[in-house]
Amino acid sequence: MRPIRVGLIVVALAGLAGCGEDEPLQAVTLVGTEMAFAPADVSIASGTVVLRLRNEGRGFHEVAVEQQGRALGRTSAPPGRSAVLELDLEPGRYELACREPGHYESGMRGTLRVER
Ligand SMILES: [Cu+2]
Numbered sequence: 001m002r003p004i005r006v007g008l009i010v011v012a013l014a015g016l017a018g019c020g021e022d023e024p025l026q027a028v029t030l031v032g033t034e035m036a037f038a039p040a041d042v043s044i045a046s047g048t049v050v051l052r053l054r055n056e057g058r059g060f061h062e063v064a065v066e067q068q069g070r071a072l073g074r075t076s077a078p079p080g081r082s083a084v085l086e087l088d089l090e091p092g093r094y095e096l097a098c099r100e101p102g103h104y105e106s107g108m109r110g111t112l113r114v115e116r
């Protein structure tokens with residue numbers, strides 16, 4: 001059933017993007033494993049972003065979008081599952097982090113650059 005679910009998500013996002021919003025809806029998929037995000041460094045335009053975490057690891061992972069140590073949003077998924085986080089972001093540099101104990105310190109982090 002998994003390919004069908006992915007297809008439905010893509011259709012849903014395309015539908016939202018075509019609803020007459022001024023800003024395009026951006027979708028980014030991060031694959032989480034032990035102990036990394038792929039891609040680790042992401043650049044997007046400002047506006048609404050749908051961040052999808054696909055956990056392909058063996059343990060529980062999360063992704064938090066942080067700025068100056070403050071989490072603006074977070075989502076988490078058990079192994080083999082995905083989770084979605086939608087955020088409106090101003091231009092700037094944000095950090096991606098998994099705050100499961102020890103994961104960030106082991107390299108499960110990245111950067112999110114939001115351009116104008
Ligand atoms: Cu993790």
